[in-house]
Amino acid sequence: MSATAQRSADAVRVWPEDLLKRSNFLLCKLSTVAKRELVEQLAAQDLELPHHRLPHLAVLSCLADSGPACQKDIAERLRIDGSDMVAVLDDLEHAGYVTRVRDPRDRRRHAVSITSTGRRARRRLDHRVDRADDALFAPLTTTERELFHRLLRRVLAHHDPRVPPELP
Amino acid sequence: MSATAQRSADAVRVWPEDLLKRSNFLLCKLSTVAKRELVEQLAAQDLELPHHRLPHLAVLSCLADSGPACQKDIAERLRIDGSDMVAVLDDLEHAGYVTRVRDPRDRRRHAVSITSTGRRARRRLDHRVDRADDALFAPLTTTERELFHRLLRRVLAHHDPRVPPELP
DNA sequence: CAAATTTCAGGCCAACTGAAATTT
DNA sequence: CAAATTTCAGTTGGCCTGAAATTT
Numbered sequence: 001m002s003a004t005a006q007r008s009a010d011a012v013r014v015w016p017e018d019l020l021k022r023s024n025f026l027l028c029k030l031s032t033v034a035k036r037e038l039v040e041q042l043a044a045q046d047l048e049l050p051h052h053r054l055p056h057l058a059v060l061s062c063l064a065d066s067g068p069a070c071q072k073d074i075a076e077r078l079r080i081d082g083s084d085m086v087a088v089l090d091d092l093e094h095a096g097y098v099t100r101v102r103d104p105r106d107r108r109r110h111a112v113s114i115t116s117t118g119r120r121a122r123r124r125l126d127h128r129v130d131r132a133d134d135a136l137f138a139p140l141t142t143t144e145r146e147l148f149h150r151l152l153r154r155v156l157a158h159h160d161p162r163v164p165p166e167l168p
Numbered sequence: 169m170s171a172t173a174q175r176s177a178d179a180v181r182v183w184p185e186d187l188l189k190r191s192n193f194l195l196c197k198l199s200t201v202a203k204r205e206l207v208e209q210l211a212a213q214d215l216e217l218p219h220h221r222l223p224h225l226a227v228l229s230c231l232a233d234s235g236p237a238c239q240k241d242i243a244e245r246l247r248i249d250g251s252d253m254v255a256v257l258d259d260l261e262h263a264g265y266v267t268r269v270r271d272p273r274d275r276r277r278h279a280v281s282i283t284s285t286g287r288r289a290r291r292r293l294d295h296r297v298d299r300a301d302d303a304l305f306a307p308l309t310t311t312e313r314e315l316f317h318r319l320l321r322r323v324l325a326h327h328d329p330r331v332p333p334e335l336p
Numbered sequence: 337c338a339a340a341t342t343t344c345a346g347g348c349c350a351a352c353t354g355a356a357a358t359t360t
Numbered sequence: 361c362a363a364a365t366t367t368c369a370g371t372t373g374g375c376c377t378g379a380a381a382t383t384t
Contacts (some may be wrong), residue, residue, distance in 0.1 A: 013245065013330055014245075014330050014331065014332050015245065015246070015330060015331060016226075016229045016230050016232075016233035016234070016245075017233070018229045018232075018233060018294065019226060019229050020321070020331065020332075021317075022297055022298070022301050023301055023304070023305060023313065023316060023317045023320055024202040024205070024206060024297070024300055024301045024304050024305075025297070026317070026320045026321060026324055027195070027198060027199050027202050027304075027320065028199050028202055028203055028206075028222070029247070029324060029328070030195060030199075030320060030323060030324045030327075031195050031196050031198075031199030032374085032375085033324070033327045033328070034192040034195050034196055035196055035349095035350095037192070038192060038196075039349095051348090051349085053349075053350090054193075054196070054350090055350085058184075058187060061184045061186045061187050062184050064184075064186075065184035065185065065186060066184070070365080070366095071365075071366065072364085072365060072366080077181065077182070077183065077184075078183065079197070080350095080351090081350085081351060081352060081353095082365080082366075082367090083351095083352080083353085083354095083366090083367075083368080083369095084349095084350075084351075084352090085366090086366070086367055086368080106359080106360070106364090106365085107358080107359055107360085107365095108358065108359045108360065108364060108365040108366070109359095109364090109365060109366085110365085110366070126186065129190055129192070129193070130190070132192055133190050133191060133192045136191070136192050136195075136323065136327075137191060137192075137323060138326060139322050139323055139325075139326040140319065140322070140323065144319060145191065147315070147319070148191060148316070148319045148323075149189075149191045149194070151308065151312060151315070151316045151319075152191055152194045152195065152198060153188070153194060154307050154308070155198060155304065155305060155307055155308060155316075156194055156197060156198045156201070157307075158306060158307040159198075159201045159304075160197070160201070162181055162182050162183060163182065163183060163188065164182050164188075200350085200351080203373095204351095207373095219372090219373085221373070221374090222373095222374090223373095223374085238341080238342095239341075239342065240340085240341060240342085247375095248374090248375095249374085249375060249376065249377095250341085250342075250343090251342090251343075251344080251345095251375095251376080251377090252373095252374075252375075252376095253342090254342070254343055254344080274340090274341085274383080274384070275341095275382080275383055275384085276340060276341040276342070276382065276383045276384065277340090277341060277342085277383095278341085278342070
């Protein structure tokens with residue numbers, strides 16, 4: 001059936017236990033699954049965007065949550081690089097989801113605001129993210145999902161001071 | 169203190185709750201933290217490699233775990249693209265950590281084996297991954313870490329048939 | 337002939353660095 | 361003048377496609 005003996009062994013069909021026993025390794029692998037599902041869900045919504053990507057949704061959520069802000073504040077809050085933010089806002093502005101105008105009080109800054117069209121887009125995307133979340137954690141019970149979420153949040157809060165450790 | 173009113177609000181210093189409440193989003197963010205710590209730890213070991221990256225360690229673990237294999241089998245097992253595998257093996261071979269010889273029974277294949285130098289390198293890297301794991305999950309107790317690990321593994325097993333759901 | 341394996345060329349996204357231009 | 365903000369040019373790693381060369 002095969003020229004090499006090791007091909008027939010079941011052992012080579014699963015990951016080495018050395019890697020599987022590390023949570024950080026599992027985490028990296030699961031995040032690629034999560035990203036793929038998220039992008040697929042966002043693309044299924046078919047908005048007026050050239051690319052359906054996570055930073056676009058994050059920026060819309062940020063603006064819908066706390067109102068207009070300058071680019072640097074959005075970038076710092078979402079851990080998106082300021083350089084990359086430019087292209088994301090170009091996309092969102094071109095789609096009519098945000099407006100970018102010079103701040104008259106400090107002309108170095110752009111005041112970025114979400115439009116009503118942008119709010120509608122965000123709500124539709126939000127629903128898609130929920131569906132991706134459900135699909136990803138399908139094997140867990142509701143209780144287990146909540147537990148997992150709290151642990152995740154505590155760990156992330158430890159490494160990122162802008163993540164509040166507890167739910168409000 | 170600032171030209172824009174929203175800069176002074178605490179609200180903009182934390183992520184939008186819309187994003188924080190999704191485990192898939194938290195997962196993606198935490199994985200970037202995990203990757204950064206892993207790469208820093210691997211680089212700190214300072215082996216004979218041009219780059220200190222995760223796939224290099226994964227390949228060494230795979231070969232140490234189950235013996236020689238052809239490139240395609242390693243790639244499928246580790247979910248590394250066959251195209252990228254070429255460069256990884258070039259690095260490992262040049263460093264003297266693996267050998268690549270034509271399989272005489274099927275000259276299309278390369279039989280890849282780990283060397284004794286490669287085994288030593290893997291053990292040192294393994295220790296570094298452990299340290300990165302400890303640092304990442306520092307805020308959790310031992311019990312919580314084990315719980316988190318089991319949940320992670322169950323979720324990943326649901327999406328990847330080559331992850332055994334239970335520990336042996 | 338078709339199929340399998342390795343290799344190479346190249347694209348995409350996310351994360352990042354460095355520097356230019358403008359304004360404070 | 362220095363510092364802050366936006367913007368652009370370019371790099372890297374991880375993931376991907378397509379195709380060439382060799383062998384079965």
